[in-house]
Structures are given as structure tokens and as C-alpha cells.
Amino acid sequence: MKTIKYILSSILLISGIYACNDDWDSHYSQEEQVVNNVNIAVVNKSAVDYLQSQPELSSMYQLFSETGVLDEMVEKNLLFTILVVSDENALSRAVATDDRTFLAKSHISDISLSPSNLSDGQRVLMWNGKYINVSKVENEDNDTSISFNGIAVKKITKVNNGYVYEMEDYVETPKSLYELIEGLGDDYSIFREMIMERNQLTFDKEASKIIGVDETGSNVYDSIFTVTNPYFEAEGFNMMSESLSATVLIPSNEVVNRALATARNKIQEWGMQREDSILKNWTFQSMFFNKKLTKSDFEDNIDLNSIFSKQWRTTVQEVDLENPVSLSNGVAYYVKELKIPTNVLIYRVKDFMRWYEYLSEEEKTLYFDSENLTFDKMDTPVQPWSGWPGVFPTIFNRVVRFKLTDATTKEYTLNFTAFSYDETNKVATPYTIPPGEYDLCLGFEQKMGHDVEISFNGEYVGTVTASQLTKTDFHYDRGGQGYPEGYDTNKATDKKKGNYDRDGAKVGVVTIGGTQPVNVVIKFHGINASKCCFHHWCLKPTKNCY
Numbered sequence: 001m002k003t004i005k006y007i008l009s010s011i012l013l014i015s016g017i018y019a020c021n022d023d024w025d026s027h028y029s030q031e032e033q034v035v036n037n038v039n040i041a042v043v044n045k046s047a048v049d050y051l052q053s054q055p056e057l058s059s060m061y062q063l064f065s066e067t068g069v070l071d072e073m074v075e076k077n078l079l080f081t082i083l084v085v086s087d088e089n090a091l092s093r094a095v096a097t098d099d100r101t102f103l104a105k106s107h108i109s110d111i112s113l114s115p116s117n118l119s120d121g122q123r124v125l126m127w128n129g130k131y132i133n134v135s136k137v138e139n140e141d142n143d144t145s146i147s148f149n150g151i152a153v154k155k156i157t158k159v160n161n162g163y164v165y166e167m168e169d170y171v172e173t174p175k176s177l178y179e180l181i182e183g184l185g186d187d188y189s190i191f192r193e194m195i196m197e198r199n200q201l202t203f204d205k206e207a208s209k210i211i212g213v214d215e216t217g218s219n220v221y222d223s224i225f226t227v228t229n230p231y232f233e234a235e236g237f238n239m240m241s242e243s244l245s246a247t248v249l250i251p252s253n254e255v256v257n258r259a260l261a262t263a264r265n266k267i268q269e270w271g272m273q274r275e276d277s278i279l280k281n282w283t284f285q286s287m288f289f290n291k292k293l294t295k296s297d298f299e300d301n302i303d304l305n306s307i308f309s310k311q312w313r314t315t316v317q318e319v320d321l322e323n324p325v326s327l328s329n330g331v332a333y334y335v336k337e338l339k340i341p342t343n344v345l346i347y348r349v350k351d352f353m354r355w356y357e358y359l360s361e362e363e364k365t366l367y368f369d370s371e372n373l374t375f376d377k378m379d380t381p382v383q384p385w386s387g388w389p390g391v392f393p394t395i396f397n398r399v400v401r402f403k404l405t406d407a408t409t410k411e412y413t414l415n416f417t418a419f420s421y422d423e424t425n426k427v428a429t430p431y432t433i434p435p436g437e438y439d440l441c442l443g444f445e446q447k448m449g450h451d452v453e454i455s456f457n458g459e460y461v462g463t464v465t466a467s468q469l470t471k472t473d474f475h476y477d478r479g480g481q482g483y484p485e486g487y488d489t490n491k492a493t494d495k496k497k498g499n500y501d502r503d504g505a506k507v508g509v510v511t512i513g514g515t516q517p518v519n520v521v522i523k524f525h526g527i528n529a530s531k532c533c534f535h536h537w538c539l540k541p542t543k544n545c546y
Contacts, residue, residue, distance in 0.1 A: 227240070
């Protein structure tokens with residue numbers, strides 16, 4: 001049984017191609033000739049024997065020999081076109097690949113191409129599955145220059161079973177993006193397997209031949225499988241396609257593991273939780289781009305967006321821009337240092353004021369430090385519900401209500417220290433929020449009837465007006481910005497699914513400076529008030545919270 005990893009669909013159309021015929025033999029003698037300024041020699045040897053007999057081609061002969069190409073040529077017994085490099089050039093030039101079999105097979109084709117049958121713009125399929133482009137140019141003096149993939153031909157030798165073209169340099173036939181990833185070594189196995197494990201093998205019945213019948217009477221096939229990657233193709237990104245023009249960033253195991261370890265430590269330090277799969281997925285979803293990026297693209301742009309809409313901040317991440325890897329359908333760069341952004345580690349920090357009723361008197365004073373406010377009651381105006389029962393948790397639209405201690409002043413101040421509450425252990429813990437930029441979103445109750453000035457860690461953010469509070473944006477968490485991570489309103493079942501667990505309306509953008517996480521205090525200053533009601537608060541990392 002054999003498995004074909006992927007099938008090239010391009011068809012090489014070459015008309016009028018032939019190898020050795022009477023016209024050619026009558027035109028050229030067994031000694032070197034010059035035709036249209038291209039040196040042509042004719043020898044009465046096979047390609048293998050000719051290569052072995054030429055001392056100046058010993059490096060090329062060794063390459064073909066050690067990679068099994070010579071044995072394969074003898075076994076096939078076909079006509080060939082072979083590209084070679086003399087020792088003088090071969091030994092003085094670095095080969096841009098460590099895959100010597102790939103290199104060797106990029107210099108031989110199962111077709112015999114004479115100079116007269118080469119045409120400008122022609123494509124030739126090589127043994128490594130890659131096409132090379134022919135350039136054939138005639139100048140005013142009728143001199144002809146021939147090149148393959150931009151490498152000039154120095155000499156042409158007709159052998160008994162084809163043609164040998166001596167080149168000025170190795171012909172580069174870059175691997176595709178997929179081939180590069182598939183061939184990554186063990187030092188890159190984490191990234192490689194993240195891609196490969198999403199492949200899908202499909203049995204190609206039409207391309208497979210019946211080779212027998214098994215004991216149950218079923219046909220047995222010499223099976224051919226095609227490999228696809230629906231995960232990437234859903235983003236319009238077929239990394240196996242030669243028509244793709246893309247960029248891939250490649251992180252080593254060391255780079256990935258260091259980034260994951262740092263991220264996990266930060267999450268633990270902040271007292272938060274995050275699915276490990278989200279962190280791992282980001283390390284490959286951020287690495288693919290649907291255009292060929294140059295060094296200047298990285299230097300001139302702060303942010304680049306991957307095909308999975310993942311943000312790559314060029315001023316934070318470190319990429320080796322000096323050593324790009326040319327691909328047949330794009331370019332690759334190696335990642336030197338990787339940081340999983342804060343806005344990936346934190347989707348949002350959202351919590352509720354309803355925990356007030358579980359606090360001790362001392363804790364109430366600590367977390368709800370107020371002036372001219374007296375607790376009124378806890379209230380649940382809306383019964384617990386879920387926009388997607390059985391998938392997302394039930395939420396409680398429970399609020400805490402206060403009234404003014406001195407109603408004549410019509411003002412109050414609440415310095416609220418953000419905290420989480422553990423219902424199981426009945427413990428309140430202040431949040432520590434890492435540095436960065438966040439949208440501050442809040443929820444009150446509709447028609448609260450007065451303006452509320454909002455400050456964050458001592459800095460004024462904005463005023464929520466009485467007229468704004470007549471609308472639904474600030475009404476509990478029914479309006480404003482996003483939903484819980486992964487919540488899909490198209491799949492939700494409740495008719496009021498649009499009201500479910502949103503961020504709340506945005507008051508403004510806040511910034512936490514420094515390098516260490518801090519406690520946060522939100523100051524509410526009510527003006528012309530007689531009562532107040534609080535529902536929730538939310539910090540949503542922005543793209544600058546990186």
C-alpha cells in the first residue's frame with residue numbers, strides 16, 4: 001500500500017518535445033559545437049555514465065549517488081533532463097537547504113528537453129514535485145541565453161538518454177509552506193504537530209487501483225489518499241497550494257515552552273484561570289498570514305493580523321528578519337522570542353456587586369467604602385436565567401440598593417475595591433489586575449435618575465448621565481460591549497439571548513501602569529441623587545493590553 005501525501009494538480013503542457021532523433025544526430029557531430037552562443041556537446045554515453053566520467057562534476061555525482069537519484073534513473077530507464085553544477089561553483093556556494101534529497105531531485109526531470117524545444121516562460125516539473133521556470137531570450141545578434149529559475153546555463157550536453165545542462169549555480173526550488181512545516185525537525189515538533197494533527201486524510205477511490213479481493217469479497221485497493229487541512233482551509237488558507245502567497249512564523253519548542261511557562265506563571269500570580277488550550281492555540285494561530293510579509297512590513301507596522309485574527313505586535317515579539325526562508329508559495333521567518341499577550345491571558349475581568357450581602361461588616365467597610373450611603377436591600381428584579389441553557393451558566397441579575405444617609409445633600413461617594421468572592425469557602429479576595437490598557441464597563445439599573453462621575457485608581461474616566469441611564473446600555477449587563485467568551489447568539493435558544501451576560505456599557509479607557517499587578521478602586525460620585533443601585537463592573541483588555 002502506498003500513501004501519497006498530497007497530489008499536485010498542475011499539468012505540464014509541453015508540445016513537440018523529443019529526445020534523440022535522426023535530425024539532431026545529423027546536425028551535430030560527436031564534438032563540441034556552438035549554436036546561438038550556447039555551448040552544446042554530444043557524447044555517446046548515458047547520463048549516469050557521463051556524470052561519472054566528468055571529474056569537474058564529482059560533487060554533483062556524489063549528491064545524486066548518496067540520495068539514490070542515480071539508482072532511480074537506472075531503474076526508470078527513461079529520458080531525462082538533468083541540471084548540474086561544476087565543482088568550482090558547487091563547492092564555493094552554500095546550499096540553502098539541509099534536505100539533500102530534495103536538492104538533488106530539484107535538478108532532474110522525467111522529460112528530455114533539447115534547447116530548440118525550450119520556450120520562454122515554459123515550466124518544467126522536477127522530481128521533487130516542484131516546477132522550474134524557463135527563460136529563453138534572443139538578442140539582436142541572434143545570440144540565445146537560457147536560464148532555469150533565473151540561473152544561467154553555461155553548457156549543454158546531449159547524452160544518449162537526454163540532456164545535461166551545466167548551470168552557474170544550484171537551481172533553487174523552494175519547498176511549499178506545508179512541506180517546510182512537515183519537514184521541521186524535533187526542535188520544532190510542538191509547532192509542527194499542532195499543524196499536522198489537524199490534517200485530514202481522504203481516500204481517493206478513483207485514483208486508487210484495485211489490486212485484488214479480500215476474503216470477504218471486497219475489493220482491495222492500492223490506496224491513494226489526499227491530505228487536506230480543513231481547519232486552515234476554513235480561513236481560505238490552503239498551505240499546500242502553489243498559488244498561495246503567504247507568511248509563516250516558526251517558533252521552536254524552546255520558544256513555545258518558555259512563552260507558555262511565563263503565561264501560566266502570570267495567570268497564577270494574578271489569581272486567575274485560563275484554559276491551557278487557549279494559550280497553546282494562540283502559539284500557532286498567530287503565526288500565519290495571508291500575504292508575503294517583508295522585513296519592512298514588520299518594521300513599519302505595530303500590529304499584524306493573522307488569518308485567525310490574532311494580533312501580532314511587532315514591537316513586542318522578536319523575529320529573525322535577517323534570515324527569511326523563501327518558499328514556493330510564500331516566506332518563513334523564525335521566531336526568536338514569543339510573548340502570549342495579556343489580552344489573550346485575560347478575556348475579561350467581570351464581577352458583581354451582589355456579593356455585598358455575604359461580606360462581614362469589616363469587609364463591607366473595606367470593599368464598599370462610602371460616604372452618605374446606607375444599605376437599603378438586596379433585590380433580584382429579574383429571575384435567574386441563561387441565554388443558552390445547558391451550555392452557559394445561569395446568571396443572577398441581583399443588585400445591591402443604597403439610599404442616601406442624608407437625603408438633603410443629594411450626593412454620595414462610593415470607593416469600591418474590586419474583589420472576587422469564593423462562595424464555597426466564603427472568602428473575599430481583592431483582584432490584582434496586571435498593567436495594560438482596558439475598557440472600563442459598568443452596569444447599574446435603568447432610570448436611576450442621576451449623573452454618576454466615574455474615576456479609576458484616582459483618575460477621572462467619565463460621567464454616566466441620567467439620560468444615558470434611561471436607556472438599556474447601562475441596565476444591568478444587557479447592553480454595551482461583548483458577551484462571554486465563545487458565546488454565539490446564533491446558537492443561543494432564549495428569545496432574550498442578546499441580553500445575556502454582556503460586558504456592560506463602556507465608560508472609558510483606563511490604563512494600569514508599572515510592571516506589577518495592582519488592586520483597583522472604582523470611585524462612584526453621584527450627583528443630584530436620592531438613591532442608587534449597583535449591578536456589576538468589567539475590565540476588558542484592549543489591543544494595547546499586550
